Amino acid sequence: MKKSTEKEELKNLLVQTRRKEKIKKEHVNVKWIIQIIIMAFVISFALSFVSEMTIPKLSIVFGILITLIFIFIGILFDIVGVAVTSADEKVFHSMNARQVRGAKVAVTFKKNADKVSSFCCDVIGDICGIISGAAGTTIAVGLANIMEVELLFVSLTVAAVIAALTIGGKAMGKSFAINKSDIILYEFAKIVSIFYKG
Secondary structure: OHHHHHHHHHHHHHHHHHHHHHHHHHOOOHHHHHHHHHHHHHHHHHHHHHHHHHHHHOOHHHHHHHHHHHHHHHHHHHHHHHHHHHOOHHHHHHHHHOOOOOHHHHHHHHHOHHHHHHHHHHHHHHHHHHHHHHHHHHHHHHHHHHHOOOHHHHHHHHHHHHHHHHHHHHHHHHHHHHHOHHHHHHHHHHHHOOOOOO
16 A cells, blocks of 8 residues: 555656656756856956966965855855755745835846856856866965975865865855855845836
């Protein structure tokens, strides 16, 4: 009896999953995918170019500071990306009806949660990872010269520290983003509403 119930539940789950997949396939936005690829390329190219021109000329202290700033930006945008997907849209419709500043932008973001999340987590997050990695290389070279040790060991240690800070920060940020999703989305939308009206 129990096995047959489990089989039926599994069958129902598979049917529902296929329906969702069919709906999602119909809503795949090719234009958005092309836009995000072009956007990622342009932003990544520009920031990588700037970082390659400036970071190698910085001192170790500034290199560490820039690395920490980009790690923080990556974590911050990851928090926003997660918050957008887990926020409650109804709250912002209610606020929008009362013409609360930023609520209209929050509704727009929530309706396009997949795009906003993709931009925040993937585009900005990955670019910050690339730049913090480039800055890490500069830090490693500088430290290896000062300490007069093998570059490989310092380089691996610096890369491991950057990865640990990024992954640890994003892990902590995710639970915070889920618990405070409505507030985070509202505050982010309020800032964005200064430049974009939704």
